[in-house]
Amino acid sequence: MNTWKDSAGRAFRSMLPPESAPRRVLRATRGAARSFRDTLSAPQAEVGHEGPGLTDYAQWRAEQPALEPLPSDQQETTFVVVVETSAHPDERETSAVDATVASVEAQRTVTARIVVAVSGTPLAELLDGADEHFALFLTSGSVLDPAALEQVAKEHRVDPVRRVIAFDTDQVTSTGERVSPRFRPTWSPEIMLGVNYLGRAFAIRTSAASADDSATLDSHGIWKLLLGTELSDAVVGLIPHILLSTPAGPIRGATEADAAMVQRSLRERGEAATAQVSNGIVRVAFELETWPSVSIVIPTKHSTANLERLLPSLASTDYPSFDVTIVDNGGETEEHESWYAALDAGIPVRHVWWDEEPFNYSRVNTVTAASTDGDVLVFLNDDTEIVDPDWLREMVGMLHREGVGTVGYQHRTADGLVQHGGVMLGPGGFAANLFAGMRPDDDSLLGPVRWYRNTLAVTAACVAIRRELFDAVGGFDERFQLTGSDVVLGLDQIIRGRRNVVIPFDAVRHFESLTRGAHAPRADSFASYWRYHPWLAAGDPYSSPNLCRLTEVPRFAAADDPSPLQLAMAGLGREFASDAQKSTISEDATALMSLATISAEEVAAVVSTHASTTGHREVRTINWLLPGFDMPFFGGVNTTLRIADKLAREHGVVNRFLVNGHPNNEFYESAIVAAFPGLAGSEVGNYYGDDDGIAAVPPADVAIATFWLTAVDVAKTPGTPRKFYLIQDYEPSFYPASTLFAMTEQTYKLGLYGICNTESMHDIYAGGYGGTATYFTPAVDRGIYHPVGRRERGDDEPVTIFAYARDHFRNCWELVFAALSEIKRRHGDRVRIIAAGAKYLPPSADFIDLGLLDYRATGRLYRETDIGVTMQISRHPSYLPLELMASGVAMVAPDSDWFRWLFHPDENARTTMMTYDDVVAGIDELVQDAQKRRAIQAAGIQTIDVAHSDWDAALDHLYDYLCDPEANAIPSSAPRTVAP
Numbered sequence: 001m002n003t004w005k006d007s008a009g010r011a012f013r014s015m016l017p018p019e020s021a022p023r024r025v026l027r028a029t030r031g032a033a034r035s036f037r038d039t040l041s042a043p044q045a046e047v048g049h050e051g052p053g054l055t056d057y058a059q060w061r062a063e064q065p066a067l068e069p070l071p072s073d074q075q076e077t078t079f080v081v082v083v084e085t086s087a088h089p090d091e092r093e094t095s096a097v098d099a100t101v102a103s104v105e106a107q108r109t110v111t112a113r114i115v116v117a118v119s120g121t122p123l124a125e126l127l128d129g130a131d132e133h134f135a136l137f138l139t140s141g142s143v144l145d146p147a148a149l150e151q152v153a154k155e156h157r158v159d160p161v162r163r164v165i166a167f168d169t170d171q172v173t174s175t176g177e178r179v180s181p182r183f184r185p186t187w188s189p190e191i192m193l194g195v196n197y198l199g200r201a202f203a204i205r206t207s208a209a210s211a212d213d214s215a216t217l218d219s220h221g222i223w224k225l226l227l228g229t230e231l232s233d234a235v236v237g238l239i240p241h242i243l244l245s246t247p248a249g250p251i252r253g254a255t256e257a258d259a260a261m262v263q264r265s266l267r268e269r270g271e272a273a274t275a276q277v278s279n280g281i282v283r284v285a286f287e288l289e290t291w292p293s294v295s296i297v298i299p300t301k302h303s304t305a306n307l308e309r310l311l312p313s314l315a316s317t318d319y320p321s322f323d324v325t326i327v328d329n330g331g332e333t334e335e336h337e338s339w340y341a342a343l344d345a346g347i348p349v350r351h352v353w354w355d356e357e358p359f360n361y362s363r364v365n366t367v368t369a370a371s372t373d374g375d376v377l378v379f380l381n382d383d384t385e386i387v388d389p390d391w392l393r394e395m396v397g398m399l400h401r402e403g404v405g406t407v408g409y410q411h412r413t414a415d416g417l418v419q420h421g422g423v424m425l426g427p428g429g430f431a432a433n434l435f436a437g438m439r440p441d442d443d444s445l446l447g448p449v450r451w452y453r454n455t456l457a458v459t460a461a462c463v464a465i466r467r468e469l470f471d472a473v474g475g476f477d478e479r480f481q482l483t484g485s486d487v488v489l490g491l492d493q494i495i496r497g498r499r500n501v502v503i504p505f506d507a508v509r510h511f512e513s514l515t516r517g518a519h520a521p522r523a524d525s526f527a528s529y530w531r532y533h534p535w536l537a538a539g540d541p542y543s544s545p546n547l548c549r550l551t552e553v554p555r556f557a558a559a560d561d562p563s564p565l566q567l568a569m570a571g572l573g574r575e576f577a578s579d580a581q582k583s584t585i586s587e588d589a590t591a592l593m594s595l596a597t598i599s600a601e602e603v604a605a606v607v608s609t610h611a612s613t614t615g616h617r618e619v620r621t622i623n624w625l626l627p628g629f630d631m632p633f634f635g636g637v638n639t640t641l642r643i644a645d646k647l648a649r650e651h652g653v654v655n656r657f658l659v660n661g662h663p664n665n666e667f668y669e670s671a672i673v674a675a676f677p678g679l680a681g682s683e684v685g686n687y688y689g690d691d692d693g694i695a696a697v698p699p700a701d702v703a704i705a706t707f708w709l710t711a712v713d714v715a716k717t718p719g720t721p722r723k724f725y726l727i728q729d730y731e732p733s734f735y736p737a738s739t740l741f742a743m744t745e746q747t748y749k750l751g752l753y754g755i756c757n758t759e760s761m762h763d764i765y766a767g768g769y770g771g772t773a774t775y776f777t778p779a780v781d782r783g784i785y786h787p788v789g790r791r792e793r794g795d796d797e798p799v800t801i802f803a804y805a806r807d808h809f810r811n812c813w814e815l816v817f818a819a820l821s822e823i824k825r826r827h828g829d830r831v832r833i834i835a836a837g838a839k840y841l842p843p844s845a846d847f848i849d850l851g852l853l854d855y856r857a858t859g860r861l862y863r864e865t866d867i868g869v870t871m872q873i874s875r876h877p878s879y880l881p882l883e884l885m886a887s888g889v890a891m892v893a894p895d896s897d898w899f900r901w902l903f904h905p906d907e908n909a910r911t912t913m914m915t916y917d918d919v920v921a922g923i924d925e926l927v928q929d930a931q932k933r934r935a936i937q938a939a940g941i942q943t944i945d946v947a948h949s950d951w952d953a954a955l956d957h958l959y960d961y962l963c964d965p966e967a968n969a970i971p972s973s974a975p976r977t978v979a980p
Contacts, residue, residue: 052562053548053555057170057181060546060556067147067241068843069108070154076828077153078132079112080206084217085140087118096141096247103143110149112136121217123225127210134165134203137222141247142200143172148243152203155237158846160798160829164231166202167239168546171248179248183445183544183554187236188454190398190501193262194281195254196223197447201244204229220258227265232403234864240545251448253280271401279441279450283505285390286397294322294392294464295374299354299364300382302330304339306511313386315346319393326382327368329354362485365460366475369467377470379486381461381510384411388507395464398501405493406465407501408458410449411510412440419510422455422502423487424542425535426549429568430520430528431487433459436552440506445547445554453502455542456535457490462508469493477531479673483520484528491531495857526670529568530632536564538851574667589739595689596743598712598750606715606723606751613721616964621654621700622647623720625687625710628661629668632675633855635879636728639757639778640706643726643955645676651959656683658697660710689713702962704755707731711747722965725752727761727773729876734810753965755958760875760898767974774961774970777901778879779951780886780944784859787888787941793866798832799927802865802889804880805835805849812871812914819919820847820869827927834865862887866933867926869893871914877902881909882948885940890933892922908939 054060081104085097097116104114117126127135133156138144148167155165170181184197191197200222208229209215215225259282263275272287296314300307307326314324324347330336332353340351352371354364369377376396388394391409399407411420421435435442435449442449460476463486473492476485490500520528529536539545548555549564569575624644629637647653659668669684687693689709697703699719705711708731714723725747732744748765754773756762762775793799801823803816820833824846835841836850836858853861862868868884868891870877875898881891885908893903895911903909910932912922926933948954961968 052550052558054558055555057179057556060558061178063559067145067151069147070150070844071109077110077134077149077156079110079134079136079149079152079203080127080130080132081112081114081136081138081144082126082217083114083116083138083140084119085116089140093140100138100140100142100144103146104149106146107144107149108146110153112149117217119218120221122213123215123217123221124210124213126217127206130206130210132206135206135209136200136203137217138200138244139246143245145241145243145245147241149203151239151241151243154846155239157828159237159832159848161235161832162237163205163208163229163235164198164202164226165237165239166198167243168241168544169199169201169244169246170242172245173248178245181242181445181546182447183240183546184238185446185454185543186238186541187231187233188452188499188542189231189403190401190452190454190499191447192223192226193266193284194452194504195447196226197451198226200246202226219252220255220261223258224261224265227262228268251280251443253277254282258282273397278505280448281450281452281504284398285394286400288397288400291320291393292375292396292400292466293373294319294376294378294396295369295372296322296324296378296380297365297368297372298324298326298380298382299361299368300326300328300330302328302336302339303382306382309385309511310380310382311343311345311347311349314380316386316389317347317392318389319396322378322392323372323374324349325368325372326351327354327364328352329359329364331355358481360478360480361482362476362478362480366478369470369475375467376464377467378462378464379460380508383511384462385509385511386507387509388505391507394503394505394507398503399464399466401501403498405469405496405498405500406458406463406490407503408461408463409508410435410440410453410502410504410506411459411461411508412506414509414511416440418449420459420461421449421504422453422500422542423457423459423490424552425456425487425532425540426543426564427552428550429536429564429566429571430525430532431457431484432552434552438553440504445556446544450504452504453542454499455490455502456494456500456540457487458500458502459510460486460489461510463489465489469498472496477527479527479677480524481521482524484524484531487528488531491535491854492856495854495860497860522666523670526572526666527674529572530671530674532568533565533631534852534854534857536568538853572667574664585735585738585740589743592709592740592743596709596712596747598715598746602716603750609721610723610751610753614966616967617701617721619647619651619653619701619959619962621656621702622962623697623700623703623717624655624657625697625703625705625713625717626657626659627707627709628659628664629671632671636706636726636757638675639728640726641672641676641679642951643755643958644682645678646952646955647959647962648682649678653959654682655679656685656698656700658685658687660689660713661686687713691716694718705747705752708744708747711750711752715750715752722962723752724755724962724965725750725765726755726757727765728757729874730761730764733874753961753969755961758876759901762970763972763974764875766970766972768976770976772965772969773972774957774965774968776954776958777947778882779948779954780879780882781951782886782949784856785862785883785886785944786859787863787886789860790863790888795930798830799827799866799933800864801831801833801867801869801923801927802862802884803833803835803847803869804837804878805841805847806837810872810874812873815914815916815919816869816871817845818916819923821845822916822920823923823927826924831927834861836861858883859887862889865889866937867892867923869919869923871919873914882944885909886944886948888937888941890926890936891940892919892926902943904939904943906936908936908943910936 083100152165168183171179212228215221254277259275259277262282266273273284275282275284395407413419418435418438420433424434477488548557644655663686665684673680694716697717702722703714703717703720704724705714706726732741735741748769754765754771756773756775765771766773833847835847841849868889870881877899891909893909905911910922912918
């Protein structure tokens with residue numbers, strides 16, 4: 001979640017022509033400007049193995065770092081380990097039991113009670129009276145890694161709501177060789193229907209394991225236990241390390257007894273279904289009391305060969321009520337109409353013509369779907385063929401499981417190879433088809449190809465979705481012309497807490513290659529980047545961090561694999577750069593000195609121009625001068641685009657966005673449209689911050705600086721009668737007292753009209769520096785941030801605390817981390833601490849590290865949070881507290897005069913001094929005092945409802961101010977001493 005403020009040390013990388021004098025200064029300062037944004041070729045892995053990833057397990061294991069021991073004084077989780085044996089074990093089995101017991105006794109820092117029990121013994125009987133936190137059920141001969149229970153204990157300590165904690169496994173041959181590793185995805189309930197994909201590689205709450213009176217100590221009973229336990233991704237944890245080795249042997253296939261158990265377990269949960277064994281797994285057919293109507297949409301470019309194969313097969317469908325609409329963009333001609341008139345498909349088929357240009361596959365499907373009536377929508381390519389009459393019942397039945405978003409099939413080519421086993425994100429930096437090119441009976445590091453799968457998305461070659469879910473996300477995203485919108489349809493379900501399911505059976509075949517990657521329009525690649533970014537950065541949860549993210553066929557991750565994000569950015573012609581500081585404040589100041597300079601005469605010219613430009617002047621064009629930015633969805637850059645979008649929508653303003661540095665117009669144009677589609681068509685360009693570059697900036701009614709490094713440029717820009725400065729934080733405070741501080745502060749003395757984000761910024765600029773300014777009070781997007789769906793937390797549930805984990809000095813992360821660590825030490829299982837925003841947490845931290853999230857997913861996270869902690873040290877508190885308060889979270893925030901417009905101490909926030917003791921005291925009070933916490937939560941929601949719930953209203957006055965800043969400026973009573 002890069003904020004615009006984080007651009008402060010990086011914005012000047014690409015601001016100058018190669019041979020300009022300032023550029024020579026940059027080179028002379030030992031690379032102080034760090035790097036320049038030239039187009040890159042895709043980064044390649046160093047030669048040391050063939051292609052991305054590894055195929056050799058031993059080589060992969062050699063690259064894995066050892067698991068560091070955890071302090072023994074932190075190990076409070078207790079375990080009972082049950083070792084399964086036969087009623088009359090022979091010498092070999094007895095030896096195997098001894099090996100398993102020895103591995104439990106060898107656990108470092110953790111001890112466990114060991115029970116050796118006969119196979120088939122009821123679990124409730126085995127665990128009667130057990131008071132340990134977790135139970136494990138191991139087969140004889142299985143060997144735990146010495147760190148296994150220690151790692152499970154840490155996962156429990158980090159997230160005390162976990163009911164099941166799973167981990168990875170391999171097998172050991174009779175000669176001691178480690179083989180056949182199995183890596184597990186995040187909690188995947190649909191895989192569990194067909195097979196117990198966790199095997200014995202999990203610890204389960206003892207209370208949950210003992211609650212099932214019919215579960216027994218055998219493979220059949222353990223599977224039943226997992227099916228019958230209330231599980232979700234919130235309560236199932238996964239440790240991506242191989243912590244258990246089992247005796248080498250073939251994969252156990254499902255039995256008819258297993259199928260009967262699955263069917264019975266589902267019915268006990270209220271899900272009517274039949275189950276049978278098919279190709280070694282259980283195949284489940286869900287039964288609905290009333291089958292919903294289905295509308296099937298088939299786009300085609302009048303491919304009669306494809307339609308003549310598909311439609312007769314579609315006629316074999318055994319389903320009570322469905323209709324078929326073909327949308328044809330092949331041209332409405334007499335010949336084509338005659339073909340439809342003569343069509344004898346065996347089922348009623350409606351066809352509509354599509355002649356809209358330019359062609360947009362997403363729009364074709366969305367508009368056509370809106371003209372149909374079915375409760376369920378199925379999108380089907382014309383190059384498919386139905387080979388199982390029950391295909392639609394199977395899809396629709398699965399679709400109506402609680403929490404399911406979309407359903408598709410594993411597709412196979414004409415020669416029987418897998419073409420699509422679900423969508424994964426990573427190969428080439430974009431989307432790809434899992435298991436592509438493999439055989440349906442192949443095994444893989446993620447388990448056999450023939451298993452059900454939960455994935456990030458399924459292909460629109462055959463996808464089913466309930467109409468209300470399709471409409472809720474606005475259908476297919478029309479920013480995608482040809483490819484990628486099906487992936488986003490799946491991602492939108494993930495963001496909303498739903499799952500996507502791939503049914504692995506041969507029911508719908510696909511005869512053409514899916515067009516992705518290099519075949520996609522370039523605009524689709526940019527649109528994909530903005531939607532895929534969180535998963536490209538953080539990983540695919542339905543894969544494994546142990547797997548190479550660059551191959552459809554699962555391979556081991558190699559240490560020198562480039563990241564998908566690197567590949568994506570390289571493919572878009574943009575450099576992948578780290579945020580890490582690479583130069584000193586002094587070096588940066590030297591490098592920037594010739595860029596952020598302005599003469600007294602040029603400042604006087606700004607004042608003179610403003611003095612001679614009087615009265616109301618309609619604003620038709622605006623030049624926005626921006627630094628380079630990475631993300632358009634957060635913070636200051638998002639607010640800039642929001643203002644521009646409102647001015648365009650309501651006042652017809654033509655916006656011109658000029659980014660300082662080397663041209664990368666496609667990237668920035670796609671970024672702007674990704675955040676605000678209404679800005680599509682705006683002019684996007686670049687400029688250089690030297691005299692020639694500034695002189696080349698086209699004239700406009702208004703120019704607006706959006707960052708301190710662009711303020712000087714706006715002041716120098718010719719042909720602009722009025723010049724403004726969008727001030728969103730006190731940027732001098734980003735630097736210690738230094739040349740950089742002085743350079744930044746000087747931008748407040750250029751005579752620019754101020755547009756201030758919050759009254760605090762206005763007091764600084766208009767009061768402290770005597771500028772002419774207005775201000776706006778920020779709001780939140782209530783479509784994302786709201787309390788609807790929050791539930792009252794039970795007294796026995798841990799309190800959830802959220803902190804923005806970005807290791808940046810403005811966030812006072814050292815203070816927040818230390819305070820939260822103390823809270824966790826004091827309260828243990830009574831609290832769970834969630835950190836998100838970046839991967840900065842040390843391995844020893846007892847926090848849940850969610851890494852980078854799609855901003856659309858944060859609202860749901862916040863509605864599951866009780867306390868939020870932000871300790872922003874600058875004079876703008878960021879938007880995070882507003883978003884948390886809007887979602888019903890009680891805030892702990894700094895007791896700062898600059899934040900009084902938002903925080904009212906002990907009313908809508910628990911404010912604290914910026915000291916370790918007081919921050920700990922503030923959080924601790926809200927953890928222990930539920931009544932006060934709920935009162936602050938309610939007051940916070942009211943604060944947002946009253947003053948921060950409508951962005952349009954917050955920005956309403958800005959157009960009038962731009963037209964006549966002198967008449968519409970807001971005076972400030974703040975003294976000049978308010979500025980340092």
